[in-house]
Every structure is written in structure tokens, then in C-alpha cells.
Amino acid sequence: MSFLQPWLLLALPLFLIPLIIHLVNQWRYQTKQWGAMMFLLAANRMSRGYAKLRQWLILAMRMLAIAGLILAIARPLASGWLGLTSGARSDMTMVLFDRSPSMLQQGPVGGLSKLESGSRQLQDALSTLNSNRWVLIDNVAKLPQEFEKVDQLFETTRTAATSASSDVPGMLTQAIEYLKLNKPGATDIWICSDLQESDWNEKDQQWEAIRDTIKEFPQPIRIYLVAFPQSPANNRTIRATDAHLEGDERNRELVISFEIRRDETSNTAEKVPVDIEIEGVTTQLEVDISGQATELKDHRIALQNGQKRGWGKVSIPADSNLADNQFFFVFDEPPARRTVVVRQSEKSTAPLSLAASISPDPRQSVSVQTVSLDELSQVEWENAGLLLWQGPLPSGSVAEEVSAFIKRGGQVIFFPPDVDGTDLGVPSWGEKSAEFQGGKWMQWMTPDKAPTIDQWRGDDDLLAATRSGTSLPVGQLQTKGYASWKGEGVNLATLSTGEPWLVHVPTDEGGVYFCASSLSPETSNVARNGVVIYAMIQRALDAGMGSLGNTRSVVAGESALAFNDSNWQRLAGDESTLSTEFAYHSGVYQINERLVAINRSAAEDRPTTLVNEKVDELFDGLDFSRVDTQADAASSIVQEVWRLFLVAMIIAMIVEAALCVPKLARPQGAAT
């Protein structure tokens, strides 16, 4: 229970006044010499249940009436949870708004989406609670925006759904930074989210820092979570998994593969109509689906006039989530898969060249340029997608060139430099060795027992399981020696010694990876067991090639594309989208000569929500309250309920009066 005038609750002890009067009355008893004791004794022996109950009821009603009056004037608030820890007006209210596609899910009754409902309920609640300052952080702007009035927070453009996933820990970190900078007084942080696991990223190490930092703030920070954990039934999603061209100019076909997923509880077979639209021309087909996911592979659509570049979308009929019923794609003649291998020694790089030269698609041309560290000037960076670097990390002008390559979207995998000779000595590059993108090789390690890879991320990035769900045989890799690495990055695989084997250093564009093993057969079996290294290289090359062609598919909000309003032109997608937010909304856009398809992330198609215990763990030790609501909930999460207390007070007074009404007048000496 919270109150808009909580200081009035200081008067709440006044409800004890009737009790105190009663007790004082008891203490101020009179003494009476009495003869007719036999009647008093008889009266005491009689059942006095009702009389006693009546006395206590009268007392309770009087206390209730006073308490009701005080509570009513303190302006109590009711909410879905009656546990708002305090309703004291805050100095600053920050709203962290999840605008991810899963927030477009509708409630069981239909109508309002989670996003609309959350926006409305939050607006109602915050209008009631009031605050001195209002700050909004959403998953699009990411940076805090301050507003004068609460209504401005919830203007349609700021609370419209996007195709970008949310990063709740990231938003909280932004909020904390803002609090540090502005040093407001008591602050309320309201989070409106559907608790999707991918948005909350519970394993993110930021959470611990968030908790610790909030605890250290001198001012009270209260966190309120307005959660929409319920997922609608019978939701289907569609996602194009591949779209490429086949055939010659006269008989060119678009080969498209797409996947339809549906609610886990649906097991019956059904036909789903799928529209495939290619630049305004729609083809419809029915897809039989059974189970939770069905993929239609290599559906061919003939293109007219030898079209070799274009865009399209696949869509299914509207259901309980409108955000996942369509998926955009672009297609073009693929550029040659070009890899640059920079070698310090040939022995270590031969497997790399080999793996890069075998294309998974035999129709695509492949080229591998292998150069030594001295021949870097010969490299044509412009049309390369992947750089495999074995040797000391680049420095100086070379490093600048490699950085430019990465910034353009290229991918780089670094392998450790050669050890001296062939005796696998123990060189130490140490702190003074070259550093690139915040990471550097430290020391060549040769433990007595050849370490294996104990843990790796099989859900994402280079070591992800195959589409069929089969894991890569990463566990079979063994490396007699490896290079220890120092820097900040995401550990994709870890050796049994605890050292990282493969690290992904995040960058705005492109990808930078560090692999701790040398591919020399004397030091590891990575080359001999070539499946893993082949998959790694081809996946990195795929990602790198995406930046080369005239078409590109990106996940909404994840790519910092060169952004200039005048350069973006919407070809398909929601027309109400602001041009400043194109990168966060699914659709097809033309940026200069390049076609870009923007879509939601794959995680949005698997709406797994955090369990309550996990959420509680994330806010453990903080002043945290949570209310679960649903998309079409009509009631506000916070309401003033002083009328209820006033009615309770009136009822208490009426009951008290009724109890105090004397029985039929008994004449004096009625017994005579």
C-alpha cells in the first residue's frame, strides 16, 4: 500500500485513542460498598460472550473509523500489488521501456498489446504518483531523455514498437550513469517489460555491477517492474533463413527457405498460408506445419527479366503478435568469397587457407590470398570478407588498415604467433607485446597434460550448433600448447585450464576473434579435426561477406550502419516509422546503392520468459517491487482508493452506532 500523503500516516497512532480512553476509564474505576453481591456473582456466572463481544466490537469500530479517516486523507493507492513499499513523491522517475517486438503480443482477449497496455497503465500510474523529473530510456534511443511532463513520455512515437531487441541491463546501466551524473534525490525506476530472456540476459555480468552500484547510491532508489510474463497462445512466427539466386540471366530463380514456428503447446497439423512478396508481386502458398517448427527449404520463384537484385518479404496471417508475422529479405548475386590469410609460418596457415578455399556452396566463387607479414601491402582489403591473421598482432599503419577493414564490416580471426623453432619452446611476449582492439597475446603455455575445451557457447556465434541442432565437435579438440590472452571480450570457448580458447571482441561493425591454438599439427589437433575450424572460418566469412555485397540483412538495432537521414530510403516496412528510427524497424531500406533488410533477432521468435525466482535474484538486495499484469488488463496498476477507506469509516460508524443503541428502555427498578 502506498500513499500520496504518507506523512499523514504519522497520525495513524491516533486510532488508538478509543482504546486509550477505554483503558483510562478502566483505571479510573470507583469503589462501591455493596450488599447485593449475590446478584453480581450470579451475573458473572452467566454467559457473557455477546456482551463482551459487543464491547470489543464497539471499540474496534471506533478505532476502525479513526483509522479509516486517517488513511483516507493520506490518499492511499491501490495497485495490482498492494506492496508498493512507499508512495513518497520521488525527485526523479525513470522509465525503462521495452519496445522489443515481443511487446506487441496481445492479451488473451485480444485488442491491446503488451506495449499499449503497459504504456497506458504506466501513464496512469505515474500521473497519479507524480514526480519532479521524468526520464525515459528505451531500447531505441538508449540514452536517457528528460521530459517536463509525464504525458510526454508516452507520446506514440516514443512508445511505438520496434523490431530491435531490448537490453535491459544496458538500459539500467544507462540509468545508473545518468543518476551518477545528475545526482537527483529519491528516484523511482519503472521497468516495463515482458521479461523475455534474451532482453534481460540474466547471465550478463553487468547485473552484479548494477546491483552493487544501486546499493551504493546515497539516495533511495526504488525499482518497480511492470511485467507482462504471459505469452499468448497460438502465435506463429515466420523467418526467412535463406534467399539466393540461381540460374543464368534468362532463367533466373530466387531460391528461398523459411521457417515457421508456433506455440509450444500446439501439436496439431495445420496449413498456414504464406505470402511471398517480391518487390510488390505476391505469391501465395500453403505450408503444412506440424510440431513446433517447420522449415520450407529451397522454394523456387522464377524472376522476370533476369532480375538479379531485389528485395521481398514472407508473411503469414495476423495472429496474437503482429510483429513476427513477416520477414524481409534482400537478394543479389553474391560476391566472390574472398579471404586473406596473413601468415608468419606456412605450417600453421595451410589448414586455414584450405578451410577458407572450400565454399559450402559450390556455385559461389572463392578466392584466398595468402601473404606473409612482409607482403601486407599487396592485400586488397576492399573486396575481402575475412582476414585470418597468424603472427604478432598488427601495429602501426598495418593496424590502422586492419581496423578500417573491421570498421567496414570485415571479420578477423587472430592466431598466436609462431613459437621459436620447432621445439615448442616457451616464449613470453609479455606486457610489451602489440595490442589490438584491447587484446594481446601474453605467453605460450605448454601444460603437462594437453588441455581440451571444456565449455563453449553452442547457442551463438562461431561455435553455434548447426541448424539441425547438432553441436560442433569442439570437445574433441586438444591443444598441447596455447597462447594465453589478455583483454576484454566474450569468451566463446574455454580450455580445461580455465584460459580462453576463442574470444570475440565486440566492435561496432565487423568481428574480431582471438583463437588461442596454433594450427600447427605439433601443437594441436585443430587442423586435423577440421570440422570446427572449417565452420568457424565459413561462418566468419559469411558475416564478412555481408558487408561486401550490395545487399545486406541485419538485425534491427544491432548494426551501426552509416546513418544519414537523407541516405535512407524506405522500400518496404511500416510507413509510420520515423526516419530517425529506420535502423530499429523491420523493413527494406535503400542506403545509397545498397539494399538493407532489417528484421527482428532470432531470439524474438522464441519468447522464453524469465522465471520469477530469476527476476528476484537479479534485484536481490534492492528495493524492488513487481506487478504482473497482462496485455488487455483494463484496470490501472495504481489507483487512488481513498473512497474505499471513507466508506469503511462510514460503515464502522454506522455499526458502532447500531451496537450502542440501548435495548428497550428498562424502567428503573424493573425487577420490582
Add this chain to the structure above:
Amino acid sequence: MLTDRKTRSFIDPAVLGRLARLPLSARRPMLGQVSGRHVSPHRGASVEFAEYRKYVPGDDLRRLDWRTYGRTDRYYVKEFEADTNLRLCLVVDTSGSMNFGSVGITKLEYANHLAASLAYLAVQQGDAVGLTCVADKIVQSIPPKRNPAHLKLLFDTLELAKPSGETKLDVILHEIAETVRQRALVIILSDLFLEPAVLRNCFEHLRFRHHDVVAFHLLDPEELSFPFQRPTRFIDLEGGPAIFAEPSEIADRYHKALKSYLAELKDVVLATAVDYQRIDTSETYESVLTRFLIDRSRGRGRR
């Protein structure tokens, strides 16, 4: 009639003067020592004809009615009523509970007024008057005498009576029933704070001994109405444990208990033919006695 001029608080000559015009009558035949104003169970020599009875050998020949013999040729004896005096036994309860009074007079003082007035009236008409003051035992007992000088002793005794101790009226009434000679007028002045069933036994015992029993039940107005508002600690005048009570809570049950007691007592007095007088001590004793004497005179002559 009084030989000394000592002023008694419970004697009001004006009231006595007004009451003296009313006779104190017994409702049942009395057995007295001398001739008096009350009906005797025996035949006597009064002028009031009673009955004819067949002559039996041994009867006084002077009582033969020769006229009847002349008419019927049978011997009849003519009998007349005997008038006698009565023994008035006043039983005054002096237990602690009689010390209660909320209208300026305690129940014992009220009882003294009644007892003194009745004693005076009885002696005035030639009846013998005795007094027994009782509490947990017989505190003082004065045998009945008809000598006017006897009144002084009675009045002194009443004056000295102090309320104290528990009420053991039941035991003492049984004792009186056995010790007082038959056919006396027994007047009980008490608050009768005893169980009606116990009193029933006492009254039946007295009636069995052919006593004419009168019970003046003295109750204070506060005892009847229980008008308290504030929490009160009631201290027993008879030395029992004190009771703390919230009057507003207990009043109902008090009245219920009182009503039940009075109803039972009424049944008892009806069943035992006791002349029951419930007295509210806020009423003047003169009016009480006037009403009592008038009622008694109406019932005179019943045998």
C-alpha cells in the same frame, strides 16, 4: 406510655400517633397468655358466640344451654370465641449487607424504624413483643413481654444494633421456629439475600409451627436499578471477595439475575403463605406500615 424521654432516631411520635389508630392484627389464631384483641384457637368467654357442641361428661354444667335442651331434649353446650393477646417476634437482620443505603438511610436503619413502630403498636394493644437481632448468629435475643417498660429494652437493643457479618438467616429462622412457642406473629425484617429455595424451607418450618409469618424484604433503589456507569469495584459489605465490573457490560445480567431471584421468591412466599412485603427503602416507612396494617386488618378473623 414511654417511661423515659430519651429521643430515639427511629421513633417518630407523630408517625406513631397516626399509626396507633390502626390495629396490628394477626391473620391466624394466636395463643396468648391473657385476654387480648386477637382470635384464639380455643373457645373462651367472650361475648361472640362460636357454636353449639354436644355435651360430654365432664363439661361444665354451667355452660349447658337449657333453652336448647327444652326444645330438643338434648344436652348442648354453648361456646363462645376466646380473645387473646399475641406474641410478636421481631427478627431484624443485622448482617453487613443491611448497612447499604443510597437514599440517606441504610436498610438496617429502615428496619429499626419498622421494628420500633411495630413493637410500640403491639405493646400498645397489649401484645407481647420480643426481638431477635441476627447476622451470622443470633446477636441479641429478647423474649416477648407485654410490659410497656419492655419497650425501652427493645429500643435500646435496636439502637445498639451494628450491621456486620454474613447473613445466616436461614439457620436462625429454623432455630426461632423451634424455640418460639406456637402461634406467634413472626415479622422478619431483612434484605433476604439468600437463595429462595433455602428461604422456602425456613418459611415452611415456621408455618408448620403455626406461626403467622411476615417478611419485610428491604431493598435499596440502587440495588434494584443498578444505575452505575463507570467501571466499579464492588466491595462486599459482608466481607466476601470484591468484584470488579464494567456496569454497562454486566447490568443486563445483573437485572436478569435479580428478576429471576424475585420471581422465585414470589413463588416461595405464595407457596408458604408468608405475608411478603417488598420494600423500596426510598418509600417512607409510615406509608409502608400504613399499607401493611390496613392489609392485615382486612384479613382479621380468618381462622
